Amino acid sequence: MLPISASDGPGRLPTWPELHAVVSHAETIGLDSVWACDHFLSGPPGQEPEGIHEAWTVVAALAATTSRIELGQLVMCVSFRSPALLAKMAVTADSISGGRLTLGVGAGWYDLEYAALGLPIGNRVARFDEALQIMVPLLRGEHVTFAGAYHQAQDAVLLPPPGRAIPMLIAGTRPRMLRLTARYADAWNTAWYAAPDERLDRQLTAMGAALDAEGRDPATLRRTVGMDCGLSDPGELARRLDAFAALGVDDLIVGFEPVTRAKLDLLAAAATLRGH
Secondary structure (H helix, E strand, O other), X not given: OOOOEHHHXXXXXXXXXHHHHHHHHHHHOOOOEEEEOXXXXXXXXOOOOEOEOOHHHHHHHHHHHOOOOEEEEOOEEHXXXXXXXXXXXXXXXXXXXXXXXXXXXXXXXXXXXXXXXXXXXXXXXXXHHHHHHHHHHHHOOOOEEXXXXXXXXXXXXXXXXXXXXXXXXXXXXXXXXXXXXXXXXXXXXXXXXXXXXXXXXXXXXXXXXHHHHOOOOHXXXXXXXXXXXXXXXXXXXXXXXXHHHHOOOOEEEEEOOOOOHHHHHHHHHXXXXXXX
């Protein structure tokens, strides 16, 4: 996870040079991907909000200043931008990166930022459902006309068209979000876990049921898991990575607080112990 909020940095909001140095180090030591969360305000519910950088701006900057590492969002809040605009931004950022973007999207949850931005809090999943019906065909290069309760589009098209099929990731845990993931997404995320546990088992099982209900081959969906990492021993972290992999997890997205070069080195060392 990218260090873009106050909790991620050296006791304060990281500067762009500090953030970029972390990502450059991640790319140099061979990590696969970096991920940005998307919030207007950051912080656990019930606490005072803290500062955070804007996710799309950061991802676009990294698209232009890195060369190999994959870039993703965990996840973009669809409520913050119109679905057609979000699809347009994804195509541009993916082009700048040379085809390294995963478009991660979600329905949103943090009521405080909804109030701050003057956004409607209710019916978030229904709004998300409609947004996907616009975004997904646009990202396939299609013209879209759509008239929903919350979103509309009239012969919308992305020009220039997408240069490739940009992978879409959806984060969600509840039945309707899982069905939408099974219907539309290339990847799915569930978070946050310190280690595999019964909650993760339930989520994986529920995702399997959603795929069955949609008549989709389970092998066509990448399963990504967000891991809260407080470990300091590379051997123990390697064993933890193995435990997630044994459950069929394709990608582990690791969160550190704060994010430092030393912690990235720890992750790389654990991967080396696993032979990757």
